[in-house]
Amino acid sequence: MSAAADTAQSTIVQTGAAPAGPGPSAPDSGPSVEELNHFLYQMMLIRRFEEKTGEMYTKGRVRGFLHLYTGQEACAVGMINALADHDKMVTHYRDHGHALARGLDPNRIMAELFGRSGGVSGGRGGSMHLYDVSKGFLGGYAIVGAHLPLAVGLGLAAKMKKNDSVTLCIFGDGSVAEGEFHESLNLAVLWKTPVVFFCENNLYGMGVPLQESLSTGISRLAAAYNMPSVQINGMDVLEVNREAKKAVEHCRTQGGPYFIEAMTYRYRGHSMSDPELYRLKEEVEQYRKRDAIEALKLHMTERGILDDAGLAEIAERVERTVDDAVAFAEASPQPGLDTLGLYVTKEPGDD
Amino acid sequence: MSAAADTAQSTIVQTGAAPAGPGPSAPDSGPSVEELNHFLYQMMLIRRFEEKTGEMYTKGRVRGFLHLYTGQEACAVGMINALADHDKMVTHYRDHGHALARGLDPNRIMAELFGRSGGVSGGRGGSMHLYDVSKGFLGGYAIVGAHLPLAVGLGLAAKMKKNDSVTLCIFGDGSVAEGEFHESLNLAVLWKTPVVFFCENNLYGMGVPLQESLSTGISRLAAAYNMPSVQINGMDVLEVNREAKKAVEHCRTQGGPYFIEAMTYRYRGHSMSDPELYRLKEEVEQYRKRDAIEALKLHMTERGILDDAGLAEIAERVERTVDDAVAFAEASPQPGLDTLGLYVTKEPGDD
Amino acid sequence: MTEMRMRDALKEALREEMHRDDRVFLMGEDIGAYGGSYAVTAGLLKEFGEERVLDTPIAESGIIGAGIGAAMGGMHPMVELMTINFSFLAMDQIVNSAAKLHYMSNAQITVPLVIRMASGGGSQLGATHSHSLEGLYAHFPGLKVVCPSNAADAKGLLKRAFRDENTVIFIEHTANYALKGEVPDDPDFLIEFGQANVLREGADVTIVGYSGSVHQAMRAATMLQDQENISAEVIDLRTLRPLDMETVLTSVRKTNRAVIVEDDWKFGGFGGELSAQIMEHAFDYLDAPVARVASKDVPLPYNRNLEFAALPSEEDVVEAVLAML
Amino acid sequence: MTEMRMRDALKEALREEMHRDDRVFLMGEDIGAYGGSYAVTAGLLKEFGEERVLDTPIAESGIIGAGIGAAMGGMHPMVELMTINFSFLAMDQIVNSAAKLHYMSNAQITVPLVIRMASGGGSQLGATHSHSLEGLYAHFPGLKVVCPSNAADAKGLLKRAFRDENTVIFIEHTANYALKGEVPDDPDFLIEFGQANVLREGADVTIVGYSGSVHQAMRAATMLQDQENISAEVIDLRTLRPLDMETVLTSVRKTNRAVIVEDDWKFGGFGGELSAQIMEHAFDYLDAPVARVASKDVPLPYNRNLEFAALPSEEDVVEAVLAML
Ligand SMILES: Cc1ncc(C[n+]2csc(CCOP(=O)(O)OP(=O)(O)O)c2C)c(N)n1
Numbered sequence A, B: 001m002s003a004a005a006d007t008a009q010s011t012i013v014q015t016g017a018a019p020a021g022p023g024p025s026a027p028d029s030g031p032s033v034e035e036l037n038h039f040l041y042q043m044m045l046i047r048r049f050e051e052k053t054g055e056m057y058t059k060g061r062v063r064g065f066l067h068l069y070t071g072q073e074a075c076a077v078g079m080i081n082a083l084a085d086h087d088k089m090v091t092h093y094r095d096h097g098h099a100l101a102r103g104l105d106p107n108r109i110m111a112e113l114f115g116r117s118g119g120v121s122g123g124r125g126g127s128m129h130l131y132d133v134s135k136g137f138l139g140g141y142a143i144v145g146a147h148l149p150l151a152v153g154l155g156l157a158a159k160m161k162k163n164d165s166v167t168l169c170i171f172g173d174g175s176v177a178e179g180e181f182h183e184s185l186n187l188a189v190l191w192k193t194p195v196v197f198f199c200e201n202n203l204y205g206m207g208v209p210l211q212e213s214l215s216t217g218i219s220r221l222a223a224a225y226n227m228p229s230v231q232i233n234g235m236d237v238l239e240v241n242r243e244a245k246k247a248v249e250h251c252r253t254q255g256g257p258y259f260i261e262a263m264t265y266r267y268r269g270h271s272m273s274d275p276e277l278y279r280l281k282e283e284v285e286q287y288r289k290r291d292a293i294e295a296l297k298l299h300m301t302e303r304g305i306l307d308d309a310g311l312a313e314i315a316e317r318v319e320r321t322v323d324d325a326v327a328f329a330e331a332s333p334q335p336g337l338d339t340l341g342l343y344v345t346k347e348p349g350d351d
Numbered sequence C, D: 001m002t003e004m005r006m007r008d009a010l011k012e013a014l015r016e017e018m019h020r021d022d023r024v025f026l027m028g029e030d031i032g033a034y035g036g037s038y039a040v041t042a043g044l045l046k047e048f049g050e051e052r053v054l055d056t057p058i059a060e061s062g063i064i065g066a067g068i069g070a071a072m073g074g075m076h077p078m079v080e081l082m083t084i085n086f087s088f089l090a091m092d093q094i095v096n097s098a099a100k101l102h103y104m105s106n107a108q109i110t111v112p113l114v115i116r117m118a119s120g121g122g123s124q125l126g127a128t129h130s131h132s133l134e135g136l137y138a139h140f141p142g143l144k145v146v147c148p149s150n151a152a153d154a155k156g157l158l159k160r161a162f163r164d165e166n167t168v169i170f171i172e173h174t175a176n177y178a179l180k181g182e183v184p185d186d187p188d189f190l191i192e193f194g195q196a197n198v199l200r201e202g203a204d205v206t207i208v209g210y211s212g213s214v215h216q217a218m219r220a221a222t223m224l225q226d227q228e229n230i231s232a233e234v235i236d237l238r239t240l241r242p243l244d245m246e247t248v249l250t251s252v253r254k255t256n257r258a259v260i261v262e263d264d265w266k267f268g269g270f271g272g273e274l275s276a277q278i279m280e281h282a283f284d285y286l287d288a289p290v291a292r293v294a295s296k297d298v299p300l301p302y303n304r305n306l307e308f309a310a311l312p313s314e315e316d317v318v319e320a321v322l323a324m325l
């Protein structure tokens, strides 16, 4: 990666040709074999989980707006595994992959998509509004840009409580044009809040290509606020994880925010109703050729730490997990109509 | 001025030590004697008009929020005189100086401050809401940052109508933290709208010093959106006018926006109710020593184009104009109560 | 007359007005290449080009503000906000700029702008994406608020919006987009603002609805006729500002009973205004207090059963009517 | 008891709550060095330091959002918006994040946040700076909306706000800041939400007000007594959400007449809700339709005469009462 100095206080690190970049690069002291297996499992789980979710949507089991994460797995897995258990995160509506990478129960995620009482949000939130506070997963947010200020506030609270937790905030390239992006980056630097801003640049905000929605480069703009800002290859889970660890380490030890722009690509439409008139099939095919999961498999097999048997074992585990999730969701009861009025506010003796 | 390349598309030009910069610098092909006299007259008029307005406020003639422009005269006069008659402008609530520099009738401005029917807004707007469409003065805006998107829209309309008018948008340093600053600069560059963004950096947003409200430099941030961006000495009317002409010329011929950060200082409190606990008297005194009006006088006398008689003549004209304005305002009738319900909307046959 | 869905009637209105007046142009998120999230603008980019159909970044305050500025600059823009839920981000521009400039400038400035927004619940989008804000916008003097319930009205009202020199908040309930109806082809077909529509005549009770709730009202009227032999008059307000109270009052003075149906929350909703005005102007005609049928006082949940339970239904309307007889 | 102005009672509440609970901290534009645009926080920076009294940039959505995030993170922030007019810029955060997270997360997340805002017209600030939005915020489930009319209530209600686990919209009418009153010193002095206050007992008519309009109501009651020998009961709602209808209904069932006074625009305002609920629950007790006295339907003008003409006055209230007797 060639470093191009932008300002005294911040640097934009450019990866060669992300996302057209090469497959996983050899890390000096990279993840252990266990970690690599874990990454592969999570990436394959997310891939399969989303395929299944798509099926369930066409079957009418899942309703509302549904945004699949397929293609971006390396981002979630590389970034979120760099967090500690006591760290917190908020993300946007394309949140299944992030929830799975953070270790939320697949059964309860699928149940949420089914709108069942066993869901992580009790069936009240749906795909765009997943929450699991026990995992520091403070939500998927459906209003573009709205969770960025929340992340600053979470960072501020951590700073005030002097616990050393870091807050991760994930959002897309299209969100960068929102005013709250600007307000949040500025506040985070001014107040030195430990927040990792992780932008998944999949080149489109719905059907609008980034160059039509932003007059400049994302990581370059972020650097102008005086925070460390890097652009990385989001199709390489090892690079993402390496950069993510640096970012989290920086926030935890130095305090203050850190910005990562991960170049990636979404294979499926923006949502289930997307006619995809704005891009060519060929473009999608091109990116599928550089699939992050395949790249990781190659990396592991080349190093002799993955063989067909091992791969089959993981695939089988993934299959079982996803089938279990659907079974759990199917079996999970609908929330009772008598619960409709509960929890509009929290009152003494509620719980 | 030393140019420091920031990006291919944009440059930040730094003036030596603005606003602590030197007095007026000798322009190669600067303003004519007539222009210089006009600048001096306007700056002295604004200074005196604001003093009088302050008096009228203490007398209870002027009410509501009142923000005086005293100290920043070089910005309004240098910038606005670079506009053509068919150009348009919007500004914020600290707008008396801008209105006077744009040639709005002082009588009708004072009448507006008095809330009289002869006021530029019929007494409905007050100090923060001056309008004179006949002069392309499309308003003072009291919601910080709210007029920046309007300026982009005005520029868009000019572009669509292919008239070559430029839109000037004036705002303060404190407004830069608002989300609409970000949204507007981005849209202006994306859509190549002919808008001059003119930021009067008087170092404070109310009582908050810039470094507590912005994590970076204003012109540096603006440059990151890929537009020409300069920081200039706003206490030097000649420098302001020179840079302003460049900016207007750029917008008119190249299309697209241009950003100017003018370093200046406000002598009076933020508004009439400001206890000024946030700054030292000494600081104010320091800046008064570099007064832009005195600097211009010096510049003109040194060049023998201004003598005591000439100065006295201007001072006398200013005095008369301001006295007339007060007299006009006093004499202007209160709007009739029967007009209260008029113009909530525009309906066929209204006018 | 041509039969078409409301979404196509809206598109026809846009097409005709763009052909009629070159001050008219469109901007919004994904209205171009994507074709609009509810396909209202599909094809218009191709027909009118990038000059007049602008895909914008995701910056609601910025694009509404730019629309206001363009209107001040002599154009007549239409800005589409993907859904009304995102208008909270642009509310300052709508309320403080668009609604007030004409008045504050003493009639020097006009803001001829049409803001189109998809609205309403019922699609399991969850609480952040299911607002009904017709009443909220109707609260602000300086705005006009339009909310059609069918294809023909949608066309006539949207075309009329482009003949208005003020900012028109044009609200389209997502449940109405697919509704088919006979739509006049006449390019001069306009529906004036402030003219409520009596969709069904009746003698025993007046049911008032707008936007999506008109359909619960109509279904309830049929149920009342068929099951209870009660004759209900149904009124579609069509615009909330200006509001046609005369038509409502004339009906109530005849039926002596009124039920208001709306998708919005009841508490502090527009139904309160209607109820209060009916009392103020037809007190002596009322045989029973005016009833309000609206959403339960909760953020709209994703789960289908819960969402349906929270939203007003025709059964709720029938129940309200029976309770007052 | 100590006599003090409402602004000082508010400051006392903040001081006491900050001493009681170190989760409480303050942020806002110019609340520190400047002392607050209405001097409510004057001196608190000195007393509590920069850690707990944060001057923020001018970024309403950002600072309200940061307040919500800090609340989610275990703090109990108070965010001051200089005036309620600027809350339009933060409305998405208030309505979609603060109000809904507890419900949408199935009670996993709470947002204990106090948002203080100066409100109301009458100071010749012009249309953009003179909004009354108590009713607008009361419309949204998940929020609490508090609007004190005097010093003692201000202290008791603000302290109570910091004992609430939800987001409290705390609205302070600028005309009330300088009002003096006896304020309890007891650090445990709290006023519960949802308890209207009968400020004056009466037999002939019930006058309901909140925030600033309570004072027009009281002055009108005195005028009615002195000039017309009419005995008016005056009720201060104190909180709009939760709303204490019982106290209002009990009064109306006694007086058989009601007038609602509010600073906000009448059309689509909160008065409609009150009027409708009175009809719904006390129809047979009403000798006349409930009357609403509110602002004229115009953006508030700067000119003093016009502004006064647009705002509700005690004379308007008296007139409304006489018209129903
Ligand atoms: C404030 C707001 N405006 C518009 C939308 C509609 N919308 C949902 S997702 C989306 C595109 C966001 O793109 P990006 O941030 O790049 O995320 P991606 O979908 O590519 O992951 C839009 C416009 C919204 N949800 N919120």
Ligand SMILES: Cc1ncc(C[n+]2csc(CCOP(=O)(O)OP(=O)(O)O)c2C)c(N)n1
Binding pocket: B094, B142, B143, B144, B145, B171, B172, B173, B174, B175, B176, B202, B204, B205, B206, B270, D029, D058, D060, D082, D086, D089
């Ligand atoms: C959205 C909004 N927030 C807050 C205010 C209150 N306010 C008025 S002027 C001002 C300071 C603005 O500072 P700056 O932009 O630097 O302009 P200056 O007053 O220095 O000329 C503030 C906070 C406002 N009018 N609008």
Ligand SMILES: [Mg+2]
Binding pocket: A172, A173, A174, A200, A201, A202, A203, A204, A205, A206
């Ligand atoms: Mg994207």
Ligand SMILES: [Mg+2]
Binding pocket: B172, B173, B174, B200, B201, B202, B203, B204, B205, B206
């Ligand atoms: Mg300033």
